[in-house]
Amino acid sequence: MRFTVATLSLAMLTACSDANNPAPDATSTTAPVASEVVAEPTQNNGWSLGYMAAVANPYATDAAVQMLERGGHAVDAAIAAHAVLGLVEPESSGLGGGGFMVVYEQASQNVRFLDGRETAPAGASPDMFMQDGEPAGFLDAWQSGKAIGVPGAVALYKLAHDNYGKLPWADLFAPAIRLANEGFEVSGKLAGYLPQMAQISRLDENPGAAEYFYPDGAPIQAGSMLRNPDYANTLQRIANEGPQAFYSGEIAEAMAASAQAGDNGGTMTIDDIAGYAAVEREAICGTWRVYNICSATPPSSGAMQIMIANLYDRLLPDNPSQQQQIRAFVDAQRLAYADRDYYFADPDHVTVPVQQLLNTQYLQHRGDNPAAPGATPQHGDPALVLGNDNAIRWAQDSTQEPAGTTHLSIVDSEGNAISATMTVEAAFGSGRWAAGFLLNNEMTDFARDYYADQPQAANMIRPGARPRSSMSPTIILDDDNKLFMVTGSPGGNSIPAYTAKSILGIVDWGMSVEDAVAFPNIIARGDTVRVEINREPGQTQADSLRAAGYDVQESDGENSGLHVILVTDDELVGAADPRREGSVSAGSVNP
Template identity: 60%
Template sequence: MRLPRLFLALLYSSLVVLSISACSSATDTGAGDAGKAPWEAGAMATAANPHAVDAAMKMLRAGGHAVDAAVAAHAVLGLVEPQSSGLGGGAFMLVYQRDPGSLVFHDGRELAPAGATPGMFMDDGEVMGFMEAWQSGRAIGVPGVVALYEDTHRKYGKLPWATVLQPAITLAREGFEVSPRMAGFLPRIAELGRLDENPGAAQYFYPQGKALQPGHLLKNPQYAETLSRIAEEGSSAFYSGAIARAIVEQARAEPNPGTLSLQDIANYRTREREVLCEPFRKLRVCAPVAPSSAAAQIMMLSYYDQFTQQDMDPEQQLAAFVDAQRLAYADRDHYFGDPDFVTVPLQQLLSPAYLRQRASERFAPDAIPVHGEPEAAGTDVTLIWGKDSTGEVPGTSHLSIVDSEGNAVSMTATVEAPFGSGRWAAGFLLNNQMTDFAREYRADEPAQANAVAPGKRPRSSMSPLMVFDEGGELLMVTGSPGGNSIPAYVFKSLVGILDWNMTPQEAADYPNVIARGETVRVEVSAAAGQEIADMLKSLGYKVEERKGENSGLHIILVEGGQLSGAADSRREGKVGALPPLDP
């Protein structure tokens, strides 16, 4: 059987184990700006919808910072791709400043209301079903995206605040053609939830009781008005006043009303958090800390490197790729949560001693992966968490941007499930992010790291990442939507480009292989997917064949002084590029 180039690539002979590096809220990528040549690679943006890329490119052509372009692009995504993210949700933004060579993780994740309790999704001792929880007022957390827009623009933006929001305002007023992807969701969501019944949402997505069709010119004057107020008044227009009251009204409506209050909304703040920059061979991979799951990809790279060697046959290489995921996912699921509430032992989980020991615990193909014990490797950690029961549904989008000065943004944004909670306020949908917490709660059992608590951020699989070369220059910007599969999708992009010599587009389009728990999901609808599934079955893995996956990898690679990009063909996006600025 002739196998794809991915599995024929030879690997480096050196075995490198990652070591933890010091980090702060403004992390040095490893080289600073000393000796750097002027940036001559131009600019690039890639996102899941052409309208969003057009907005980003407009900002970049005007000399805007990557953050200007990111805010403009995401404000448009919230309009044209409401099934994935929007003003009523949250986001993570990783921002790179080429001068002085710093990285900051801006956490715009949603917050649990003050009235939230660990058992809020329990009913007479039983866990509320996901469908019921998803469509409830209890599922709505305080949105963080608008605060993230303002905080990052204030710190990095070069263009006027109103300017970056104008493309979305104009598009909302003039209308856009409904995309096949959005239209395709609507009949299915009507069968599962209440989007076609909820006030505002029903009239917008199902006019005259019928789902919007592809090509329909859709206008959203409410969205335009909301963004216009934010453009004029700042984020206070969103976190107080009429918009905040509309959010609370929807969150407290039946069925299963939540406790979200005006005070909860007014109290929202983003956080600046640390970034981990760790070696992978001669490169440095930089990932946000929890509540993001991006550090899991650093763990995966270490295990993959330990499992691989030169002259491996394709089956061995594929097994290394799968087993690295199984080990890292088990630890991610058990230990990761909001670091403001729980101790997330990243230093211990990424220590050389633990990574070596954990790699030696490689699971047999038919075994059920379990989390490791860092203290058994001699690291200083004693944490007792209950078994994780978190479920996470894909309703997310990612964008990657590099501006004409070499600054970059990797941003992943979400409303959690498709169309969030299905509840509508002021022209946008509200998230169901509270279901990203562990819904099961037993008072007589140890708490889970991702248990619900007032003011807590739920753990997220969102993993915006950047990679830097041995000289400290930006090499790669990547990230993806996809719920619990995000770590696997992003890991594929890293290994595909950094080790399998793929182009960004080849890496994005390659079959997705997700190895979380005892089952390995394989995207057999993609070319070579069936070969991969059959190979894994022959090795003894329990394989679930999937006809489609929800990845949305948007990647930028800097190589030889030039930019190349990818827009995942599973979505509807594109790549936009600008030549270098004239000296």
């Protein structure tokens, strides 16, 4: 079946950006791809809805469209778009970070998960962020070389392209190379971060980053043209030589040297970098109503989308009011976050009981026993409820996860889809620079508290491990296993809440795609419920939840960056989050 919503006009499928910072004209500065090769069309599979790309910056959307217009796979478009995002949106993601891709193949109706999460260096240790018996402050940890994990983005590109790509590898980097060499217009989002970053970080002091973002000691301004020839050179080498140009030789040496530099340097070596591998995993899929929600398995938090949706139904009264719907959404989040925080980590290093947490009997038990509004939600114990496994005992989680990251949703002209969330963790990652890009601070996504005489946290720092992530790239299929929705968001620990809002808003709250994306964000993790009050009806929701006994924290703005594509009977309907500067572009490819 298909779920039909109000149609968006073409005028609404344009850049959603700050009114005081119009989106740049990407077509004026983005190069044509290097080759005129057009992908051979596959057999007619009944798909007639064309393509769509919803990406976090118009330059990157344009790069995706260039690949889609040539018949490229959604994966080709995603790689080209993200290579551009690393240039024009370096505060959110880039080559020095990693990410997750969930891919749907229309012909086979299969969904797969590609894991490009960064890994801890061999020299990492559980207590590396402890100082005098206490965890170091986040700012100190964030800006240190210890925070840098081995980047996974380029290996993820290659794994995805090997599995799904249709266009030549080198062609995917041509738009970003051209922009880096010729220059791009600095956005208000990028420029707006820089004055504050100079106050709270070392971005304006670190070699390379300081000269790039603060030429002559002053932050770059919105609307100015910025070139990055070092980034162009790095991409050109990756295009010509493949990932080995990144994971060995001069680029790897520059990354290791940057990570090790200074009094608070880290342990990442060229051997750590050379040993990195992206991983293909089974996607986690679970039924909800007539849909099949598919997302990324741990170390991602994608399973929370299945948990929240099913808990929501169990908490929802008959004929609910909007306030009752919101309260069910809040309580479902509180339960799902409590379980996620306690159990989720790298599945290659710990046992994560995902299937037990998604068991209908367990979810029913959790839904029958929600935390009282004024109480702290506690994790459940599926072993106790199901009686089929030994209980797992971990320390309570202490992980913090700042609101960074980027997301892109793409459907190609054959109905294949990708939901990809990419990151360098906090804004501008670690602030450390190498070969034209910033290095991540993903090691702060582990639990930084460590006491040798106390139980370990599931998400403890372990050499070679991938830190837990809130990133939740999600693809939803209908009851015929056909594509229904592509969604996801940046936003640190709030990502599961942002993404779930888009799903419930469209499916259950009767909203258009655009209205669901713009609806006030409500995040219910731990003791507080944070409500975005600068969007209607946010204040009403905050007041109602407070009256019901919840500890409400009012927020004047949220850092979501939802990019959503909905498949209707007649067309693709998309939206980019108005809180950021993303855009949506659609079209068709003639056979």
